Amino acid sequence: MQPESKSTPAPAGTPGSPGTPGTPAVPAVPAAASLARLAAPLLAVRAALGGFLMGLANLVPGISGGTMLVAAGIYPQFVQAIANATRLRFTRHSLLVLIIVAFAAVVGIVGLAGLLGQLVVEQTWIMYSLFIGLTLGGVPVVWAMSPKRDGPFWIGAAAGFAAMAALAFVQMMRVGEDGPDSSGFILMFIAGTVGAGAMILPGLSGGYLLLVLGVYVTILNAIDQTRQAVQAADWAALREPVLSVVLPVALGVFIGIVVIANALKFVLDRFPRITLGVLLGLLLGAVVGLWPFQHGVPPEAGEMLKGQPVVLVDDQLFFENTGRPVEPKDYPRQFFEPDAAQVIGSLTLTVVGLAITGLVARLGRKR
Template sequence: MGICDVIPGISGGTIAFITGIYSRLINAVKGFSPQLVIDFFNYIFRKDKKYFLEDIKRLDLGFLIILAAGIFTAIFLGSKIVIFLLENYFMYTISFFIGLILASSKSIYDKIETHHKKNRLFGLIGLLTGISFAFLIPVDIVPNLPYVFLGGFLAISAMFLPGISGAFILLILGLYEFMLNVLHNLLDNILIFIVFGIGALLGMFAISRIVSFLFRKDRCKTLYILLGLVIGALSIPIRNIFLNGSWDILNIIVAFLFLLLGLISARSLDKINNKKNEKD
């Protein structure tokens, strides 16, 4: 997820779906409720630890810590590798990720239980929304702290939605290169990073509750919207390949092989997850 989150057009939420952790991620983040904050301050100032410890037990902390460690490691270390690959092997790298995304759309479709026309209409709405992102033009703005906060809120919200790339949202907001420079010079930009992080935390808590509510309200329609977003948002990396790729026959063949590699890798991982779930 962390590696994908630094590539505009590639969604970390899609990777969460491929790896089978999406629902667990949403539920784990949703566990951080306002009541937890109240109980935490009661624990600090009143030494009333009863409710706070009960809240902690309900959290999937082990999962979140491991996931967060992986994401931050990938963002800080993997971002340099990904930037190298994009600069030197752009067409092959993006083709691999397109293969992953295509496979994830099949995984989402398999989870949908009913396929009547009304549900498919929601899929069409998601599809058109995803395609529309390819036509957005990045703004040219000098970032200030409130704008960085907004960027963190919107980017992390996008990362939790399969098909929508948080990095692409930052690109549209004119914050992508700015935040990459912040990460690579963190000590000199610690205040900016903290403000971005606060916005991201609030966005994460908000979107997890919205997605959880939608799944409870109508799981099939929600999955169809996500499916449409995933397929529609493919227009972003595909457009990038058409604009920046090299179209001699050898490059086309190699890119197609990398697309197949991504597709096969994701499908294999999906089958492993399905077998694991059957055993559980």
């Protein structure tokens, strides 16, 4: 016969022990609820910070919106919220993240679109030099994400570099030519789709892709014109920027988030090495299209610009077909030979941009 086991009673005064006077058991559920109540405001703060930084990042070619979300510690929640929303699985948590991130991003974009657009047009070599450093700073992010850098990784990197370099070369060959008007509905829709897909992935800059497509300044100006029209309650002035730029870009962003983001998630899950290799190649090839020493040159009356004749009326150039004034953003661009001070300044700004993105990426790795 086995001896009868005797349970040792809990010492008197032990918290949570049954029968102990004045020491009620600690309930698990209320404690979890308290943690949830504390976590919600912190989540909202991180979502607001990450959304605002993502908005700024999508305005600045070279800085990845996805990297900013990583740095804010909200990236996994944001990607999961998008996945839930595209599958119509709405929860309070996912809706909170999406709404706050989207609102904060819009605030950042609307607030600084006009300033950045003006700087890119008027201080091209300065801004492009900074963009080069910011773009190269995304390379370590993608490098660290790759689990194994073998044959498929390098094949993807070569393909990505060749594709981006070819696109950049085509854009550079158009410098000094009368390029087409970059305000078509289809082009704006494609730009929104590409930009949205890029903002999901850390290391890839949506702003740079818009710059290479030749629509970066156009989109920034349209956003700023919309802001000014709303502030002035000039609803008639909203028609042109909203219908020609803002609306197709917004539709493209929606499609990009729903379709491209899920497609990218699929290929990253199934083919991570080659996909990350392509991303690395895209970043390295992006620098080819950011040659900083170029500027806009005012056209002469009678020249063709964006497929339209330019006419001079009261010392002001206008497009003959549309009657729209010719602005600095419309000027054809030409390369110029920099002096020693510009070369040194360009290299310095490149290092500064590299340091900025490196610091952000370092913070993201800690998160």
